[in-house]
Amino acid sequence: MVGDARPDRPAGAAGVGEGDGAIGVRARRGKGAWRTAFAxxxxxxxxxxxxEVPRAHVETVAAVGSxxxxxxxxxxxxxxxxxxxxxxGEERERLLTELGMRW
Known part of the structure; x- marks a missing residue:
């Protein structure tokens, strides 16, 4: 339920599909999104x-730039x-390969 505190989430964080507009936490899209996801x-x-990230896994991070x-x-x-x-693109593929991406 939206607004319920959960010990596995930072304060103010909502789960995906649980009000992505929660205080200070939202899914990242647009400019800088690739760099943030790479981080x-x-x-x-x-x-x-x-x-080997489970398909449903969501990571909470600080956005690159902001x-x-x-x-x-x-x-x-x-x-x-x-x-x-x-x-x-070559640069992104290289970065992911160096990180250990299994293609």
Whole structure:
């Protein structure tokens, strides 16, 4: 239920589909979204030691540039990067490969 405190979430954070306009927390789209999602992938890889992210996994991070706390649907994003490899561009593909992306 929206507004209920949950110990597994930061204060003010709503789950995906639970009022993404919650105080200071929202899904990141538009300018800087790729860099923010990549930063979330770096964080996940550092913590978990791999990029085998469950499809439904959501990571809460500070947005690159603004520092705003945002939700990144990381499992979906990683899967999308894999399926769109051919259109990523050399730099993005290189960054993901260096991070340990399993293509």
């Amino acid at each position: 979330a992938a770096v964080r996940y890889r550092g913590r978990e030691g791999h990029l 520092g705003e706390v945002v939700l990144v649907r990381l499992g979906k994003w990683v899967n999308n990067q894999r399926t769109r490899r051919g259109s990523l």
